[in-house]
Every structure is written in C-alpha cells, then in structure tokens.
Amino acid sequence: MIAKLLIDTGPIVAILLDSDEHHDACVEQLRSIRGPLLTCWPVITEAAWLLRAYPEAIRRLLASFRGRPFDVLPLDETDLPAIAAILAKYARLGIQLADASLVHLANREQVESIFTLDRRDFGVLRLAHGKKMRLIP
Numbered sequence: 001m002i003a004k005l006l007i008d009t010g011p012i013v014a015i016l017l018d019s020d021e022h023h024d025a026c027v028e029q030l031r032s033i034r035g036p037l038l039t040c041w042p043v044i045t046e047a048a049w050l051l052r053a054y055p056e057a058i059r060r061l062l063a064s065f066r067g068r069p070f071d072v073l074p075l076d077e078t079d080l081p082a083i084a085a086i087l088a089k090y091a092r093l094g095i096q097l098a099d100a101s102l103v104h105l106a107n108r109e110q111v112e113s114i115f116t117l118d119r120r121d122f123g124v125l126r127l128a129h130g131k132k133m134r135l136i137p
Helices: 008-014 023-031 041-050 053-064 077-089 097-110
Strands: 003-005 035-040 071-073 113-115 135-137
Touching: 003 041, 003 097, 003 135, 008 041, 008 053, 035 053, 035 097, 041 097
Parallel strands: 003 035, 003 113, 035 071, 113 135
Antiparallel strands: none
C-alpha cells in the first residue's frame, strides 16, 4: 500500500470526463487507492483549462478537494527557486509548470509515487536523489 501519492493532470481529467479514453482505467485505479491524492494549484489550473468545454466537470473538479479524493499541497514563493531549477534542468523536454511543481513536491514531501498518464516526461524526471518516481497505473 502506498502511503503518499501525487496525482498529475491526466488522471484527474480522465476521472472527471466519461468520454476520455483513459476514464475506465483511471476510475478503476482510483478505487484501489486508500489515501488522498496529493496535488497542487498548477495541476488544478491545467486540468480546468483542459476541461474548459465541460463546465460540469470543472464544478466536480473544484468540489473534489474536501479530503477525498484530492488534497492540495501548498506552494508559495519559497518553493519557486526549486521549481525553476527543475524547469531549467529539464528544459529540453519542454516540461510544464505543473510537472515541475509535482517533482518539487515529491522531493519536499518525500513522495516517490505518482498517478500519471504522462510516462514520457515522468519516465525521465528524477527525484533530487536521482531515483525514478513510481508511476501508477
């Protein structure tokens, strides 16, 4: 059992949008997760932008932050240099602010697992000590 788990934009969108090709797999994975899924404002913003044509999905997204299934981890100005360093380190990949923020939070909160559909980027991104994150599903 995983004690702490970050969640990326892709699974959030898939869970909220029945028509998403990954909906069934992500909902099934969500059922097997016991604790809250940890995320941050850049991920929420990215998900809301991707869901912009689906106002009901955005409403459900914003209503889902009451401890289950999602918890928002805080980011403030003291986190920005570390996030900027991750963006610079992986500039050739073109990673987004949400991905860099999740890697930073993984380092800060000592989380080694992430619920993501983005295997291309998260398969390359490393934690501060050089370890790969465990990708779920």
